[in-house]
Amino acid sequence: MLSQRFNSLFGFTLLLLLAGGQFAAGQDKRPESPTAEVAAWETPAIVLSKLQAAHESDSSTFVVQEELDCLIRKGGGGACASAAGIDLLQALRLMSGLEQLPNPHKVLLSSFADQHELLNGRVTNEQFVRLMDFYEQHLENADVNVELQTAPDSPYAVDGTVWPIAVGPDLSVAPRQQKVVSYTVTKSDGDVLGRHFVLLKEQKKNEIIVVDPSKPIKDRRYILEFKSGDKGDCEKVFLLNPTGTPTRTHVYEINTVFTASFSRKSESVELNPNAPITIEHINAEIDATADLLREGDDFLNPRVWRQKTASFGLPGLDLPVEYGGSGWPATKMLEVFKHAGTHNLNFRDIVGGAHVRPLLKSKEPVVLEIVRQVASGNAYIAIAITEPDVGSNVSGIKSISRKVDGGYELTGAKRFNARLEQASHVIVFTQGTTGKKGKLNVFVMPIDTPGLVIESLAAHGLTGNSYGGLKFENLFVPESHRIGADGEGLRIFFEHFLYWRLMQTAAALGTGENALQQMADRLKTREAFGGPIGRFTHLQQPIGQHTTELKMAHALAKVAAELIDRGDYTNARPLICGLKAEGVEIALNTVDAATRAFGGEGYSNRVDLGDRLRDLNGLRIADGTTDVMRMEVVRQTFGEEFWEMAVEVKQ
Numbered sequence: 258m259l260s261q262r263f264n265s266l267f268g269f270t271l272l273l274l275l276a277g278g279q280f281a282a283g284q285d286k287r288p289e290s291p292t293a294e295v296a297a298w299e300t301p302a303i304v305l306s307k308l309q310a311a312h313e314s315d316s317s318t319f320v321v322q323e324e325l326d327c328l329i330r331k332g333g334g335g336a337c338a339s340a341a342g343i344d345l346l347q348a349l350r351l352m353s354g355l356e357q358l359p360n361p362h363k364v365l366l367s368s369f370a371d372q373h374e375l376l377n378g379r380v381t382n383e384q385f386v387r388l389m390d391f392y393e394q395h396l397e398n399a400d401v402n403v404e405l406q407t408a409p410d411s412p413y414a415v416d417g418t419v420w421p422i423a424v425g426p427d428l429s430v431a432p433r434q435q436k437v438v439s440y441t442v443t444k445s446d447g448d449v450l451g452r453h454f455v456l457l458k459e460q461k462k463n464e465i466i467v468v469d470p471s472k473p474i475k476d477r478r479y480i481l482e483f484k485s486g487d488k489g490d491c492e493k494v495f496l497l498n499p500t501g502t503p504t505r506t507h508v509y510e511i512n513t514v515f516t517a518s519f520s521r522k523s524e525s526v527e528l529n530p531n532a533p534i535t536i537e538h539i540n541a542e543i544d545a546t547a548d549l550l551r552e553g554d555d556f557l558n559p560r561v562w563r564q565k566t567a568s569f570g571l572p573g574l575d576l577p578v579e580y581g582g583s584g585w586p587a588t589k590m591l592e593v594f595k596h597a598g599t600h601n602l603n604f605r606d607i608v609g610g611a612h613v614r615p616l617l618k619s620k621e622p623v624v625l626e627i628v629r630q631v632a633s634g635n636a637y638i639a640i641a642i643t644e645p646d647v648g649s650n651v652s653g654i655k656s657i658s659r660k661v662d663g664g665y666e667l668t669g670a671k672r673f674n675a676r677l678e679q680a681s682h683v684i685v686f687t688q689g690t691t692g693k694k695g696k697l698n699v700f701v702m703p704i705d706t707p708g709l710v711i712e713s714l715a716a717h718g719l720t721g722n723s724y725g726g727l728k729f730e731n732l733f734v735p736e737s738h739r740i741g742a743d744g745e746g747l748r749i750f751f752e753h754f755l756y757w758r759l760m761q762t763a764a765a766l767g768t769g770e771n772a773l774q775q776m777a778d779r780l781k782t783r784e785a786f787g788g789p790i791g792r793f794t795h796l797q798q799p800i801g802q803h804t805t806e807l808k809m810a811h812a813l814a815k816v817a818a819e820l821i822d823r824g825d826y827t828n829a830r831p832l833i834c835g836l837k838a839e840g841v842e843i844a845l846n847t848v849d850a851a852t853r854a855f856g857g858e859g860y861s862n863r864v865d866l867g868d869r870l871r872d873l874n875g876l877r878i879a880d881g882t883t884d885v886m887r888m889e890v891v892r893q894t895f896g897e898e899f900w901e902m903a904v905e906v907k908q
């Protein structure tokens with residue numbers, strides 16, 4: 258690394274002082290970390306993509322330049338430096354393990370109070386560095402360091418910061434550091450308009466991808482053009498528009514490259530490198546794991562996923578801390594399930610404890626040990642309720658449990674149950690011992706319990722897990738393995754499945770989102786009858802419709818998650834049953850529209866849309882069919898008599 262340190266005059270904490278010069282020229286620039294490995298979420302490309310996605314949904318993750326331009330003194334140009342500064346802070350926060358700032362606008366306004374000169378515009382390099390010095394307080398556990406490289410003829414150059422003229426500025430990207438590129442904009446008549454500031458996201462050969470604070474959602478690409486001058490080969494570096502995009506009259510010439518990095522304060526509490534920190538981190542780790550497994554045979558294998566992702570806490574994310582989990586609330590889990598669903602609906606089964614959660618009703622150490630095993634990625638639970646003759650009418654199941662010395666004997670059959678061939682344990686629902694209607698029992702047992710016979714079926718979708726059934730006759734299960742009180746099964750079912758249905762809906766919404774992105778990309782690139790098929794507005798219409806439907810379902814899901822987190826299952830029930838019905842149907846319609854927009858390719862394995870259609874067809878049945886969920890909404894909202902008149906007809 259050939260860049261030179263900008264020697265801050267502003268009392269800025271310099272790592273050089275703390276770390277005995279470990280960042281001197283030519284040495285590794287990465288700050289020390291509790292973990293030797295660099296996590297996926299620490300790279301600019303991942304972090305900026307996460308922030309862009311967040312901004313797309315909340316419009317307030319970044320501060321957009323035009324929101325500030327009116328504050329800048331007349332003649333001072335735009336507010337791009339201030340906007341880039343706060344957006345840079347957001348990126349550094351994510352890289353350093355913090356959540357994004359909930360109120361970046363407020364923090365930015367405080368920087369104007371600290372440094373009035375920013376309101377004059379035409380921000381100098383010293384002012385930009387001082388801005389980052391001021392923002393350091395928002396990085397809590399970290400010290401910030403900013404280095405800069407300037408063009409040889411830059412009027413903003415500070416002593417000793419000119420880039421090496423033989424090679425030009427260092428535009429490489431690295432984990433745990435974020436670069437900001439400032440370029441001079443000059444009109445064709447030579448009139449200099451000023452400098453613009455952008456965040457560097459990626460560098461590929463002679464091309465850079467940046468996030469521009471004036472339009473932060475979309476990436477911008479520039480081709481680098483190096484020009485020699487009196488002083489050397491790479492004295493000047495210009496940013497050209499890629500071929501195929503309109504040429505512009507203004508000239509963009511790189512003026513300064515700022516490199517902001519951070520290190521954790523030496524006195525800070527040591528972070529657990531495996532502890533999940535933010536939704537963005539977890540989602541980035543999911544992305545990295547998907548990249549790792551994509552080409553192999555285990556891409557859809559839930560056991561492999563659970564083993565691989567235990568290092569960052571994914572299987573225990575929603576399990577209590579005392580059992581090795583992270584105790585995340587439903588409001589956060591929702592976002593992780595949705596993100597997992599954008600990859601593949603099969604990933605509905607890789608996030609959190611899943612069907613181990615009912616076991617938390619037990620006080621038996623032997624049962625709670627299973628929860629620990631799930632949190633550590635070493636166990637996986639199937640749940641068997643549905644039977645050959647009974648599905649929707651859960652309280653009507655025919656399997657029975659009979660009390661015997663030290664436990665129970667179970668007899669019955671289950672069918673259309675997922676995960677039995679992958680699971681380490683299975684939860685089995687039976688009638689209770691009293692024979693009273695609706696008084697069910699719940700048991701957990703190892704899947705290889707002698708006397709438990711697995712039946713295999715072939716399923717059309719959700720193929721990451723098996724599909725089949727169970728048979729058992731006078732199967733002994735110790736008392737310790739009953740979950741909840743004798744007869745409490747239906748209550749356990751409803752509580753668990755409200756949470757589970759909500760998370761399944763979130764995964765389906767993610768699947769729908771991904772299909773829409775594929776569809777939008779296809780509409781831009783596929784040509785028919787002499788132009789892009791996107792000009793057919795009937796193909797655009799479903800994108801508009803389903804985008805909003807997915808967002809509406811997501812917004813409602815957040816409300817339902819808050820109710821779950823408050824323990825308000827009564828009010829959550831109609832919302833979640835409705836979401837399970839409509840959320841999955843919306844996702845299904847979305848994927849269907851996307852598949853059709855792909856024409857023949859949509860029907861092939863060149864895209865995954867056909868598989869996702871089949872997955873969603875499975876999910877509209879699994880965990881409560883759309884019909885039954887809608888009946889639940891009516892029953893819960895307009896009165897029990899609707900349920901009674903439909904399914905419990907009085908003789």
Ligand SMILES: Cc1cc2nc3c(=O)[nH]c(=O)nc-3n(C[C@H](O)[C@H](O)[C@H](O)COP(=O)(O)OP(=O)(O)OC[C@H]3O[C@@H](n4cnc5c(N)ncnc54)[C@H](O)[C@@H]3O)c2cc1C
Pocket residue numbers: 639640641642643644646647648649650672673674675676719875876878879880881882883884885888903904
């Ligand atoms: C992919 C997949 C995974 C599954 N995983 C599991 C699992 O892990 N464990 C498990 O126990 N089960 C599992 N199931 C089974 C699933 O829960 C049941 O299939 C579902 O609850 C419906 O029951 P059924 O198949 O008996 O259908 P039925 O109850 O026979 O329903 C047949 C039809 O009648 C409609 N219907 C029934 N009752 C009503 C009503 N009151 N109002 C309106 N319409 C009604 C249904 O909507 C459906 O269209 C899974 C199913 C699928 C497809």
